[in-house]
Amino acid sequence: MSNHDQCPSTTKGEKRQATKAELARVARHAGTVNGAPVWRSAEDLADTREFRDWIEREFPAGASELSRAEGEDDGSGESRRGFLKLMGASLALAGAASIPGCRQPDHKIMPYSRTVPEDIIPGKPLFYATSFPRPDGGAEGLLVETHEGRPTKIEGNPLHPVNNGKVSTWALASIMSLYDPDRLKNPVYKNPVRGQVSATWDDFRAWAKEHLAGYAANGGEGLAFVVGRAASLTRRAACASLAAKFPKATWVDYSATEDRASVLGTKIAFGRAMREVLNISKANTRVIVSLDRDFLTRERGELTNARGFAKSREVLEKNDSMSRLYAVESGFSITGGQADHRLALAPSRVAAFAVELAKRILPASGSPAGAEGLAGAIASMSVPAGEDLSGHSQTFLAECAKDLMEPNNRGKTLLVAGATQPPEVHALVAAMNAALGNVGVSVSYKALGADEAADSRAGIAGLASAIKSGAVRTVVCVGANPVYDAPGETGFAEAFAKAESVTLSVEMTETAMASTWMLNAATYLESWGDTVADDGTVAPVQPMIAPLYEPALSELEFLTLLAKDDAGAKVDGYDIVREHWRTTFNQSAADFEKSWRRILHDGVVPNSARAAETPKADYAAIGAALAGLKIGAAPTKESLEAAFVVGHLHDGRYANVGWLQELPETGTRVVWDNPVLMSPKTAEALGVSPAGWSRDDDMSGIYTKPKYPTARVIEMALGGRTIKAAAWILPGMPDNTLLCTLGYGREHAGRVGDGVGFNMYGVLPASGARAVGGVKVTKTDGEHMIASTQNHWSMNDRASIVRGVDLPAWNKHADHVQKAVDTFYANQDKVKELNFAESLGELGHTPPNLSLYSNPFNRTPADPDPKAMKPGNPQGPAYQKNTGPEFASRPQWAMTIDQTTCNGCGNCTIACQAENNIPVVGKKEVAKGREMTWIRVDRYFTGDMDKPEAMLHQPVACVHCENAPCEVVCPVNATVHGPEGLNYMTYNRCIGTRYCANNCPYKVRRFNFFDYGVTKFNGDYYFKEFLDDAGGAVPGQEGITGSGAYNKLNPNLIPPRLRQKLDQISRMQKNPDVTVRSRGVMEKCTYCVQRINAARIDTKLQGMDHIPEGYFQSACQQACPSDAITFGDSLDESSRVRKTREHARSYSLLGYLNTRPRTSHMVRVMNPNPALCSAERKASWEDPFHHGGGHEGGQDEHAKPDGHAFRFDGQKKREDRGYALSLNVLSRSHA
Known part of the structure; x- marks a missing residue:
């Protein structure tokens, strides 16, 4: 790899030989449980010279790609000479394109003030309540931010019991489907002769009236409906009406990712199809065992599960209780990353683990009557032995069972099984929950409707067979894409091509492309409807905007249209929903209108949730089912x-x-x-x-x-x-x-x-x-x-960046305080002491910082400037004679991130992207380290590469340093500090030197290498076919810009004037309160300064002295389902952020650099079972602050006799003469 990004003046000449101590590098470990190594990837764990050179380059990898000489071409086809050839062709074509240069557009405009709606204040967003039908069933309650009639961002409805103000990743991103420029815009008919041709809804109505008349006469024989699942009262009624019109029609309630095993498991256990409802909380769940189930994300109860689990893990005071999680899984999921103990097993061996666990639990748990037979059936089951269930696994199994059966935990434990487990294991888990007294406490059940309980896979396979045999001649697909996602074994795609077909879809799909009629649907943001959440809560779906591509029908309207005798009849979702609700709720006209308005305002029907059930387990049926369960041996590389x-x-x-x-x-x-x-x-x-x-x-x-x-x-x-x-x-x-x-x-x-x-x-x-x-x-x-991205934005010497501690160590040392040798900004009022969290890091072992720069903003409330004497300061009596420091006046914004409750779901990243107009850059740009996300979630492993002990997550964004290294190097003052503690970024001043990014130790600044925000992603460009042929795609790497079907060349290399600009529809999604950045501009987290300013204006108009706690939230804080992010005024003594920043678990990331970050992180606390911990790990509970090894920059050299050491990089010391010289100076100053 070329090293030309490094200054040659410090690398020329012979390199001195490394010492034995320098060659024997030890993994970075400070601040973690038991001093376990912390690493991001296998390469990071190996920590070779080449990898460190790659990771520590001055500029991101690939940033210098276009300057490579032709002789240095590494096979990528993008040498400097090749690039110039391409640009020569591009510039020649630019002249041929005759694009105007500096002419201003000649258009007449109409002032907006002439037609301003009464309820709209220009520049002030409005929020409307609606609900989101989740793709996996259930629903979420939403608040949608709209600007002048266009939705721009999705937020959680605090009145909806599922959301409580939070929101899932899918709901956040669903707004992109509304503004998708590739979505279906009008009906398309596949003409037998001419192929696909544009049509109208009137054309389809005429076709449907004639085509469906015959099916109406014979009861629907030969007709089939494939309808995507959605939990909705009104939609369910429309489907029932349609089924009544065509009683002989084939009906498939379809879900490509249904968890069929859990449905069949409850049928075995309770005699009917039911769904688990988890009730995780600090009071209800002390021990959780997850059998290959990622219950914290990507399932319909993810928001409530994540919220409850975070509460059960919250540790704020010494001796606080904390749940314990055991995970047995075949992947490495988010749930597995949060586990206190994790066991990796193949899916079939997870089933074996469940059987062995039941053998220990059922006979000894005081099982209710009837369970004895099940215990006997379990005891007689044979589980093939293997290395995966021996040794440590047996100890893990025994301790897991012991924890579940602990008398004090009776009724406060929980077992869950995932979709990879067979129905018999789900039934067995239900039996164990019942035997342990968990049913009705930590888990309950709700009956499934016929549509949810239906076997969609069997239905789609049967439909494929019926089409092939000619029994079905016409297929209508609504909100489903079986041509793409039906199992390959069914052969559905081949069968579908033989039938007449109609597909209603929002987006382009494989099923729509293969259909006779391809109809454009309205999104839920353009439609009327309703949803039913997991707990039974009913919520309205109301449109935020008229359909962008009218006319378009919602799924509800389309199903209602087909159910009518006249295919040309008018259908209106508003009337359909109101009529159904009026009938269902049985209210008078006056009462209904009042309730209707209140429901639309709140976004939820009050008291509509259904109580969960506590069914009795049928132990005999479970035992009979287990007799047919076959558990094989562990898999091999041949099978x-x-x-x-x-x-x-x-x-x-x-x-x-x-x-x-x-x-x-x-x-x-x-x-x-x-x-x-x-x-x-x-x-x-x-x-x-x-x-x-x-x-x-x-x-x-x-x-x-x-x-x-x-x-x-x-x-x-x-x-x-x-x-x-x-x-x-x-x-x-x-x-x-x-x-x-x-x-x-x-x-x-x-x-x-x-x-x-x-x-x-x-x-x-x-x-x-x-x-x-x-x-x-x-x-x-x-x-x-x-x-x-696992190695991107790596922070130098991650000795104690991510910190973790076990609960016994926290309970013993939570009050630990030690004197700081440095005036470090650990806590606002205790800068001379180090708390528990800071003592785990470098500050307890390093000498004082010697600052060569005096920042006027350094002064804190505990260290005011004695020279700043001004009378009459309004901050109170204590400041009448001393104005105090610059950061002593409210508000002072700060953030804390709790690594114990953060599960790494990434909701914060998507919320920030939506709020701040952050573009996507494509696969190749990400591979170069050019992703633009402002908040990233770093993932670390601890322990061995083959069997890592844990996975740690750490969200990192701009920490808004009071001593910001980026500010002092910017030559044009594009990044400066504000009086409220924010690190401002002035886009129109930035000239793109990237000095700030180079000087940022947190690696949180993002540079617009190209016009990501104003050009169409994977869009076309002038003379695209010619340039693709002239440039020549690299064999095997076509489409590496992010889409395999478009752009053989990286379109970013095409001059912007030749590229397709962002279309009007896509621009409508942008937040007008945030600037869209252009090429050559640096950007980063702003603490959602636009929200701060809006709150400041509102509170000023209301005559408030300060912005109160909770008046607004940052986008990441608002979206976090586990409440891991806290943001607010750090000088408000009653604020949560003040309390968390002063907490003993709070520490400053890279605090030893004296950057004084406004964002602090809280140490992750784990609750391990002592019987499963090594002696070394248990020894660390007695003294978690001792790391050994002397701490000389992570080297295996011992510290000086005084116990302190300066930090250095051994490889850099060998290769960089200037760096080695500076170390000599420092070593003398600390001698």
């Missing part, structure tokens, strides 16, 4: 197991949403892709380790040898079906197990989603089982570029 999971794109419906494509996946931090994940050992055994990677040679080769991280392409075979996909490693996975993410590999999604990733539905069995065995993997000669 692998595969688990299919839901990712950010859900079933694929969000493939054209760039925000979700660019949101890093849990564990791998991969974006724009869904590689097949496996353990490092499995990848080695199959010969499919990432290019350049070798455990014995150089694990850092993934990043330092190829230009971009490159995966091997494999062929995965199951049941005679094969697909090709990329293979990637994920530490912590069980061996011989594959993890496949659904929802990628779309062919007709749009410019963002086409060709991204691999379609895993191709090998999904028709049964819908989410875990299968007998998978064969074959290595091919292909390679595939991977964009992963």
